[in-house]
Amino acid sequence: MPECRVLHCPNSSSDVFTYNFAPLQQAPVCHAHLRRLMGGEMWLLDSRTHYLRMGADVPPKVVAHHVAKTFDGRNMIELDVETTHPQDGTRNLSLVLDPKSAEDLRKNLGFMLGKGEAQHP
Numbered sequence: 001m002p003e004c005r006v007l008h009c010p011n012s013s014s015d016v017f018t019y020n021f022a023p024l025q026q027a028p029v030c031h032a033h034l035r036r037l038m039g040g041e042m043w044l045l046d047s048r049t050h051y052l053r054m055g056a057d058v059p060p061k062v063v064a065h066h067v068a069k070t071f072d073g074r075n076m077i078e079l080d081v082e083t084t085h086p087q088d089g090t091r092n093l094s095l096v097l098d099p100k101s102a103e104d105l106r107k108n109l110g111f112m113l114g115k116g117e118a119q120h121p
């Protein structure tokens with residue numbers, strides 16, 4: 001039996017978890033992980049390694065963001081981000097970014113900065 005494809009699990013697989021139907025994509029998993037997956041526990045597929053991340057290996061999820069203020073004259077933006085994680089709970093992160101970095105973040109992560117708050121030099 002191949003190893004369980006949940007990251008850091010030492011068990012052999014005994015079941016198959018279907019994480020996509022078209023195209024069909026499945027991962028061999030142990031019985032305990034299949035039960036947790038079918039129970040609705042959060043998981044993430046690492047597209048590089050094709051391992052499933054669960055529990056402490058799931059990265060925090062961005063649930064809210066807020067542009068706190070613009071530093072006039074310095075073209076910097078303070079961005080507050082709230083994340084949630086199954087084990088760590090809610091955390092707040094504050095980033096001070098130049099407008100280009102803030103715009104790149106907005107494009108790549110889908111952040112919605114308010115109009116006029118991203119001041120371009």
Ligand SMILES: [Zn+2]
Nearest residue numbers: 004009030033
């Ligand atoms: Zn497992």
